[in-house]
Amino acid sequence: MKKSKINLKTKDKIMHHAIHEFIEHGYHGARMQNIAERAKVNKALIFYYYTSKDQIYKEVLGRIFKTIFERLNNLSDEPTSVENKVRQIVDVYMSVLIDYPDYIKLMMYELSSGANTVKELNPFGALGMPFSPMGGKIYSFFDGKIRAGEMKQVDIIQLIISIVGQIIISFIGLPIIRTAFESNKMDFDIKIFLEKRKDFIVNLVINGIKPEEKI
Amino acid sequence: MKKSKINLKTKDKIMHHAIHEFIEHGYHGARMQNIAERAKVNKALIFYYYTSKDQIYKEVLGRIFKTIFERLNNLSDEPTSVENKVRQIVDVYMSVLIDYPDYIKLMMYELSSGANTVKELNPFGALGMPFSPMGGKIYSFFDGKIRAGEMKQVDIIQLIISIVGQIIISFIGLPIIRTAFESNKMDFDIKIFLEKRKDFIVNLVINGIKPEEKI
DNA sequence: TTATATATTAACCAGATGGTTAAACCATTT
């Protein structure tokens, strides 16, 4: 936990605290008054810098998506094995979620309310990136490996969704998983769990797309 | 779309419409007045049958969980192959989500706000079922198969989380997946997508846990 | 120092929201 960053300009300070208010309560649950108190400014000041709750919410979402997608796009371009690439992907995705465990909460809010705001400020040029059949780094990597016979001939989009899904559930499902562990009197250490999880996902995927043994 | 069920008693009618109001807007976004209008009753009547917004919300969550878990527990007990069992599990989970595509939205709301209400009314005796290391049908099935050498020696809890995660993302990610498809000018048919998805998940998992080839 | 533009605040407001009340309605029993 860092100390309050007194150097942040007021507008950014407000944004910073707005992010956390929206994360904790979602759009409808968030209160402008709370944001003001968190940022230790008068509520009117928020409306001096931002025009409405709606606008500040959109800006919050925009920042979060930008932060996440910048990191996700941070994949090495160097040629490597299928196994290494899968490990890289899982690593990067997981590390983002570990660094910003709360961001995903807001994305879930968005998705569960139909992702309307997200669609509106469409960062899917960005999201398109990893998924995109044309030009997506990840897509073209796997495409090459399939042609080279280094992995099974699978639907690459489905593969990416599967990888991402296994990772995402590790975070959004945490409250349930934790409760399930505890109600079975098993210890639950989140760090250990996520480490195990990472290995499991990589192994399952690798074995799942390994080419048939040649005889 | 069925016609309005005039035989429903008033209290159930209110509950029915409350479910959909909460699904569409989440706890904070839901309005008692809206529920009243949906159910075509006076708002005061809601408070005649239920004591507060909070209480009706909890009852809504309880119903949803019950509905879902009853279905999930509907797995055949007959002995079968690993492949068939995985297919069964994916089938059952997916069919529940297909039948109640909205229910998951509310579960996401819950999870993203820390699942506090859910924890409180803890149906994880129920949720424990499939996950539980002791007594869980699914768990003990895989346990038996591992001992019999019919599948790899994997962490069964991780396996279940992976299967569930791949399924859940297929639904909560739909808005994003759809947008990604469309922004790449690819047709998106949800039925076809989910069919492909089912096969993909089954294949990936089956191949992922297949025992090493014996030489 | 004074004028000017920017930053910040206390007080305020209209509309919305969860919840209440007292009266009316309706079916059943006597």
Add this chain to the structure above:
DNA sequence: AAATGGTTTAACCATCTGGTTAATATATAA
């Protein structure tokens, strides 16, 4: 038909909430 008890409603209320206003404090330029 009158009494009874559950059901439904219109009107109401206190509080909360996003947003405004007008005045004040602070920094900058002249």
